[in-house]
Amino acid sequence: MVPERQFRTPLFDAMVSLAEAKKVSFHTPGHKSGKGISTRFRKFVGRKIFTIDLTTLDEVDCLQKPVGVIKEAQELAAEAHGADRSFFLVNGTTVGNHAMILSTVLPGDEVLVARNAHKSILAGIILSGATPRFFLPRFDADLGIAVNVGVEAARSAMRDHPRARVVAVTSPNYYGIAADMPGVAAAAREHDRILLVDEAHGPHLHFHPALPPSAVDAGADLTVQSTHKIVGGMTQASMLHLREGRVDGARVAAVLQMLQSTSPSYILMASLDLARMQMATEGRKLLGKAIALAEEARHRIDGIDGVRCLGAGQVEAWGGFRLDVTKLTVSVKGIGLTGYAASALLNTEFGIQVEMADLYNVLIIVSIGDRRDDLDRLVAGLEGLARRAPGRDARVAEICAVPPVQETELACPPRQAYFAPHASVPLAQAAGRVSADIVTIYPPGIPILVPGETVSRTAVEYLQSLGARGARIDGLRDPSGGSHDTVQTGVAEPHIRVLAR
Ligand SMILES: Cc1ncc(COP(=O)(O)O)c(C=O)c1O
Structure with missing residues (x-):
C-alpha cells in the first residue's frame, strides 16, 4: 500500500501557490516571473514556466538549510526510496559523486574504486586528495564493454587494502548491468567499509521487482541517482540517499552546502518532488x-x-x-x-x-x-x-574494444598529479610519462587514464584506434585549437597533459 502522503508534492505546491499569489517581486531572478525574459524564449516555452523560476524565499524554503517544504519533499523522497535521509541535487550525479567522496575521506586516505567508475568519482578523488586503489571489473571482449564488478573482486580488494575505509562502486553501469549489490554490501559490512554507490542509472530500480535490487535496499551507505536520466527529473536533477550508521549526515549536508549553488533551480527541485511522487504512486x-x-x-x-x-x-x-x-x-x-x-x-x-x-x-x-x-x-x-x-x-x-585499464599503483596521487607542473606532449609520444589529466572515452566516461597514472603503450594505441573510429575522447587536447580538451576524429595529433620531467 502506498502511504497517502506519497501523493503529496509539498515543494511544487508551494511554488504554484506563490506564483498564483502574484506578489510584486524585487528579488532574483532578474527576469521577474518572465516579464523581462527574451521574447523569443517566452514565445517558445510560454509564460508559466517563468512564474515558478523562483529563488530562496520563506514560502519555498532553502536547499542549503531546508526547514520547510524542501525538507518535507526530501523526507518523502527518503521514505519512497527506503533511505534514512535524501538530499536534492541540482548539478546531477556529478556533484553527488563529489559529495560522497568529500564527506567520507580525508586527504591522504586510501579509497577503493572499481575501475569502471565515472570520471566524476575521479574528480571527487582529485578534490579530496585521497589515493585511489583500483580493482577491476569483469570485461566482455565480445561486447567490448566492462560488465561490472564481481563480489569476489570487491572482497579481495578489501582484503588487500585494509587501510581503505571506503569502497566506491558503480551499479548498474551505463548498459544496465548491475553488480550483485546485496553481495557487495554484505562484503563491505563484513570488512567494516563504507560503501558508496554511483547509481546514476538506477533511480527506478526500487520501484519494480523485476529490476535488480537498488543500492539503498542492498544496504549501501551513500547512493547517488540521476533522477533525470531514467525517470521524471529534469536534466541535472539527481538525489543522494543516506543510510544512517557509518556516515555522518551532518557532514554530507555541510559538504553539499559547499558544493551546490546558493541559487538552486526550483524548477529542477520541483521535478524531483514530482518524479518521486510519480514513482512512489504509480x-x-x-x-x-x-x-x-x-x-x-x-x-x-x-x-x-x-x-x-x-x-x-x-x-x-x-x-x-x-x-x-x-x-x-x-x-x-x-x-x-x-x-x-x-x-x-x-x-x-x-x-x-x-x-x-x-x-x-x-x-x-x-x-x-x-x-x-x-x-x-x-x-x-x-x-x-x-x-x-x-x-x-x-x-x-x-581492434580490441576492451579498455586497457589496470590495477597498478599510481606514480603519485591524482591531486598531486593534477596540480603539478606539466607539459603538453603528443599522445603518440606519451608512453612512459605520467598523465596529469583524466582521459576518458565519453560516453561512457570510464577513465582510461587517471592523473598520476603512467601512460602505457597499450593505452596510447587504444585511444588512437578508438579516436580514429569516431569515439569522443575527453581529456586530450587539440594543439591547434587552443583550450579544447575534447578530441574527436579528425584531430591529427592530439596532445596529452603529462607531468613535467
Ligand atoms: C555512471 C555515471 N555516473 C555519473 C554520471 C554523471 O551523472 P550526471 O550527468 O547526472 O551528472 C554519469 C553520466 O553519464 C554516469 O554514467
Whole structure:
C-alpha cells in the first residue's frame, strides 16, 4: 500500500501557490516571473514556466538549510526510496559523486574504486586528495564493454587494502548491468567499509521487482541517482540517499552546502518532488509497461540478421550480475558497422537518436516516456540499417574494444598529479610519462587514464584506434585549437597533459 502522503508534492505546491499569489517581486531572478525574459524564449516555452523560476524565499524554503517544504519533499523522497535521509541535487550525479567522496575521506586516505567508475568519482578523488586503489571489473571482449564488478573482486580488494575505509562502486553501469549489490554490501559490512554507490542509472530500480535490487535496499551507505536520466527529473536533477550508521549526515549536508549553488533551480527541485511522487504512486505500473516494451523490442531486434541485443539470460550466465532490461545494448558488429557509425546513420537516415554508442554497440534507453510507436521506429531503423550495411568490415572486429585499464599503483596521487607542473606532449609520444589529466572515452566516461597514472603503450594505441573510429575522447587536447580538451576524429595529433620531467 502506498502511504497517502506519497501523493503529496509539498515543494511544487508551494511554488504554484506563490506564483498564483502574484506578489510584486524585487528579488532574483532578474527576469521577474518572465516579464523581462527574451521574447523569443517566452514565445517558445510560454509564460508559466517563468512564474515558478523562483529563488530562496520563506514560502519555498532553502536547499542549503531546508526547514520547510524542501525538507518535507526530501523526507518523502527518503521514505519512497527506503533511505534514512535524501538530499536534492541540482548539478546531477556529478556533484553527488563529489559529495560522497568529500564527506567520507580525508586527504591522504586510501579509497577503493572499481575501475569502471565515472570520471566524476575521479574528480571527487582529485578534490579530496585521497589515493585511489583500483580493482577491476569483469570485461566482455565480445561486447567490448566492462560488465561490472564481481563480489569476489570487491572482497579481495578489501582484503588487500585494509587501510581503505571506503569502497566506491558503480551499479548498474551505463548498459544496465548491475553488480550483485546485496553481495557487495554484505562484503563491505563484513570488512567494516563504507560503501558508496554511483547509481546514476538506477533511480527506478526500487520501484519494480523485476529490476535488480537498488543500492539503498542492498544496504549501501551513500547512493547517488540521476533522477533525470531514467525517470521524471529534469536534466541535472539527481538525489543522494543516506543510510544512517557509518556516515555522518551532518557532514554530507555541510559538504553539499559547499558544493551546490546558493541559487538552486526550483524548477529542477520541483521535478524531483514530482518524479518521486510519480514513482512512489504509480512507478510499478509505469515501469511494468516500459519493461514489457523493452522486452518485446529486444526480441524483435534479435530477429534482425547480424544484429544482437544483450539479454538478461546472457548477463546472468556470467554469474553474479543482473540486467536492468529497460536498457537495450544492441551489437552492430555483425553488420560490419561500428556503434559510432550505426548511431550516426540511425540519426541522419532514420531520425533515431540513441543514448550512446561505443565501438561495437549502440545503447537504447527505454523509459516510462516511451510508446510502442517509438519502439516500432527503432526496430524499423535497425532493420533498415542491417539491409544497407556495408557488409562485414574486418576492421571493426580486429581492434580490441576492451579498455586497457589496470590495477597498478599510481606514480603519485591524482591531486598531486593534477596540480603539478606539466607539459603538453603528443599522445603518440606519451608512453612512459605520467598523465596529469583524466582521459576518458565519453560516453561512457570510464577513465582510461587517471592523473598520476603512467601512460602505457597499450593505452596510447587504444585511444588512437578508438579516436580514429569516431569515439569522443575527453581529456586530450587539440594543439591547434587552443583550450579544447575534447578530441574527436579528425584531430591529427592530439596532445596529452603529462607531468613535467
Ligand atoms: C555512471 C555515471 N555516473 C555519473 C554520471 C554523471 O551523472 P550526471 O550527468 O547526472 O551528472 C554519469 C553520466 O553519464 C554516469 O554514467
